[in-house]
Amino acid sequence: MAVKKMEMINIVGHMDDVDEVAKRIILSSSVHMTSAITEIKDNDFPILKAKDNMDALIDYYYIKQYASEKNLPEIEKKIDAIYEMFGNSKKVNAEYINEDYDFTEDVKKLNELYELVKGSYSRLTELNNKYNNMMELKEYLSYIKDIDVDLSELLNMKYIDVKVGTLSSYDMDKLRKNYENISALVFKIYRDKDYTVVMLFIPKTVEQEMQRVLISLNFNEFKITTKLEGTPANCIDSIEKSTYSIKQEADSIKSKLGDLEENNKDEIEKYYSRLMMEYKIEELKSNVACTNEFFYLTGWIPSYKKSELSECLGEYESKLILIYKDVDEVSEGVTPPTCMKNNRLLRPFESLVKLYGVPSYSELDPTSFVGLTYMLMFGAMFGDVGQGLVLFIMGLIFSRAKKRTVVGGMLSRLGVCSTIFGFIYGSFFGFEDVLKYRVFKPIHPMANINFLLGAAIVVGILMLTVGYFYNFINSYKVKDIENGIFSKNGVVGLVFYWGLLYAIYAGVKGIKTFIPLSAIVLILVVLSVVMMLKEPLANLIKGKRPLYNESKSDYYVEGGFGIIETLLSLFSNTISFIRVGAFAINHVGLFIAFDTLAKMINNGAGSAIVIVLGNLVIIGLEGLIVFIQGLRLEYYELFSKYFNGTGYEYKPIAL
Template sequence: MTVAKMEMLNLVAPIRYIDKISREIVLLENIHMVNALNEINEDNFTLSIAEENIEELVDMCVIKAYREERDYKDISEKINNLMDYLQIEKNIKRKYIEEEYDFETSIGEIEDIYEDIEGVYREKTQYHEELKRIKEFDSHIHQLRQTNANLSILKNLHFFSFKIGILSKENINRLKKNYENISAIVLHIGSNEKGEVYLVISPKDLETETNRTLHSVRFYELDIPKEFLGTPDEIVVNIENKVRENKSHLETINNKLEKLKEEYGAVVERAYSRLMLEEEISRVKNETACTQSYFYLSGWVQSSEKERIKDRFRKYGEKVILMFKGVSEVHKYIIPPTKLKNNRLTRPFEALVKMYGVPSYSEMDPTPFLSITYMLLFGTMFGDVGQGLVFLLAGLYLSKKNKKGLYGGILTRLGISSTIFGFLYGSVFGFEHIIPALLVHPIEHIDFMLMGSVVIGIIMLITSFGYSIVNKLKQRDMKEGLFGRNGLNGLIFYLALLGIVANVALDKEIVPSGLLYVIVLISLVLIVIREPLANLILKKRPLYNEEASSYYIESGFDIFETLLSMMSNTISFIRVGAFALNHVGLFIAFQTMAKIVNNFAGSIIIFLIGNIIIICLEGLIVFIQGLRLEYYELFSKYYMGEGIEFRPVRLADN
């Protein structure tokens, strides 16, 4: 439920080990690579000044970027083609990459078998294309069977030529308007999904003019194979024979490919796994810097993984130098990547956080707060036992179908929340009197729902102030953390305003009004002078980062913005109760329609359609509204989301 602690790794080793070390880093899958040359140029790559490190330190004076000389484009294309030809699933097999190997041997194996397998697959493709062409031709002229037209006779005419083609429906009228300009017989012989099929017979002397007219109406001429000339019955027989012949050839080729798969499948899988590793190794090497004798590598690692990394490289002894530095030891302008650590309940909601932005390394992870509040908001707005269970089942299905996807997990948790609130509201598929309400029926307690929503919003907003204060103080931003409108001073100001509103609403002084007004006044003054005050406490000069007059004019407007935002943020949560009431009201509308129908079967259909609409349409609206409250009312107070996600170099299946 926190951001993982990071350290910077600097590694130096003899250049002859660059392939082995890069391979180790890929297989470790826990190092977020950083360009080593940039780190060296910015004086962030450091080695301890020990006698055994002198040679490496001196060598750094003539450093340059490492460039991989090998190009895997050609062999990559061949291996991926073979995986497709043999219908082999593109999965990386760890057993092929964790053992020692020579990739040149794998390349040689692929080169030896590629031509044979490609030739068989090319033959398969040709038969597929021909079969497709035959079936397409058959679909275009199957209406010709209803006529007595003999294409062989038409083909052998000395003074006339013919063509069969398709016109789109919008161009038919254009053709009709040009009938007087076309010296040809135009016969409509059928229709299909692409348009209308026509047989056109024209004198050969006028063929050019006819073609020009047909071209103007975008007439698509069909290519008629020689073997399909003859009477309609002969064409039918020829097409059936040709289809049967092609399918027979395809079956033979598929059997041949299956045998090739049995013989060479393991070779191709092995080459694919090793290719993926080699390409990743190449990416690692391109992030390194090198001299004639040594190479230098930098990356971020989790502190908890440091010992594992040391153990992995211990076998190289003193030939590999490892240096680890904490975040406080690197330059302040260098941003460490962020690795979120959440439990099973809240982990799926990381996807919603990352949609807004990745938290920076110095920020608190908002995922736990977002997950709990978002489930609460969704359940409040969409409380129904039956519909919640539908969401739950849909989420479980998505999670099973795509185990790496997070959205199934989100839907599952929202379904549970909706179901729980359904019991609190006593609602099952919209019916509110099947089970008793453990709390209230929303439509019968409108004031309670609306006021309760505002109270929920106030609690969330106060919590968001707490997050903001912690984040700002972690970032050593005293100005905003202590005196800003979203800092400690802003929280006190907000609580004082709530106290004043409560005194007026209840018509009695819970807290003395005079004290509250004094707190409000002091808070406003602190918001206005927060910059010079913070600089004065921290002994920074100058007190203002701009002209004093400009600063105070801007701060004056900031007061109005603060008041408006606090008021709008609080009132905005009324929508939670409003959507809970809308959920009930929408189903009441379907109930009314069912009563009007006054038919059991019709009523069931209306209730079914109503629930589908509510689940799909209103469920989507509530999902979006919950996100809006999280992003605009809460995140805007305490969350920046300007971090870099921790992405360790690793092998990933396609």
């Protein structure tokens, strides 16, 4: 399928309208942006020299790159903070973007809301931290609540330092074994299966020495940052009263924030949606050139989307200078992006093409050919009704999952092809005696090995031939006589390939040909010489001098080896397709191995488990191998004949 026709679009308008025009271009999702400054330097930005455009033409000579003045990251931080405070998820709502709006006014309102929410949220955070600290302190005090001593006196003794904390059971054992070396009093005040809470009375004269010991024992000290007075029991009562009042105030603030969220939920979504649009507008404007009065914008647009852009521009179209140019009107060396548009059946296979490379604008889009041949080869190598249905269902599941639509679409289509070939092979989850037909006899791979291998080679020859025709068309589009006519992948190469196949087949089968084999061999030799002379012949036809782009001796040495390489590549390209039949046979053989193992177990449940596991291994492991083998045939045997993949993808600026 040919790539979509592209046109370069140049737009000139007043600076007052740049934001609105940019927004409408983004909403149209039709323009692939390029640098206006670059296009102007390359003289690809013509200004209509009509009287009405004279102002823009005069201003044209004072042009500069557009410089952004908006601080969008700062605005985004505030919106992110509000979303975090409210715990909502971000979502772009097109309804708020399509309508007219003043983003400056939106930012003012956002700042007001942010300050309102920030004050309440900061106080709530402060209360939560205070509450958590008090609960930790309460837990600490609960271990010493039975001590009838004023804490202010206990914790502020002149000669003794008091520490309370936890030791693991292992470290407690170490401490117990070294009591005689510890210059402190140690009291166990609580014991758990994993840890022990201890109180230590340490003379301040040995405090530093004991600190090193405690570090070696991984002592986890309870830190008290609050000033405490009274007994631990009294302090606990005081903490409970304080936490109650803190909780009441926190609940009140939460209620207030909840009301703010409910009342401003739509407003926040509106600000976020418009911020995302502003980011896109700034991205578009980074490619804009401007003067004090006018802006200059350029990009690529598919011809079929021009009406969509016109509709989106609406009343602004009459205020703009719009110039469309065909590809052949732009400067040499300027290449448009490639817009690939395939039908729904084959669209998932675009990803396989892009994995290799994007077709250049002058190339045919190979997606249709790749999709059909890949499905054919995968189905032939992985033919099974049950396993194919599993792949189909997996594809449907992936298609419903976000960001997995391409994988899902491909799996479901490959699953259908696998199922179709499964009916042809008469295979259902590996069993070939389940499906019975009255119309035709299934082609069991193990019983038709020679047929499958031969059919695979024949199909490969046909695919390679189609690859030659793709190369003819691609070469014709860029007027490449050398590659399209005289090369190993050109017309001469195709005739040489089929002549060679005919000669080999006739020689092996002993068939009497209407052209003597000696004459066929002579024709093949002549064609080899023509392929060797491809460069001078092409230059001669085009009237280009010199005929050789390098020294003659180097050229002919390279050409001689090129003919040998051509013979080897034709042989390897053709034989490579035998793997399609080989993997179809291997698919059956792998199941036979699991089936044999199941019979050896001779246990109903055990045999069933082996069969199920065998099918899972076949679907997962062999399915992956077959997938890779199909890719190899597409990339190495077919793409090498006709596809360069040196283009770049059409990516319209869109929200």
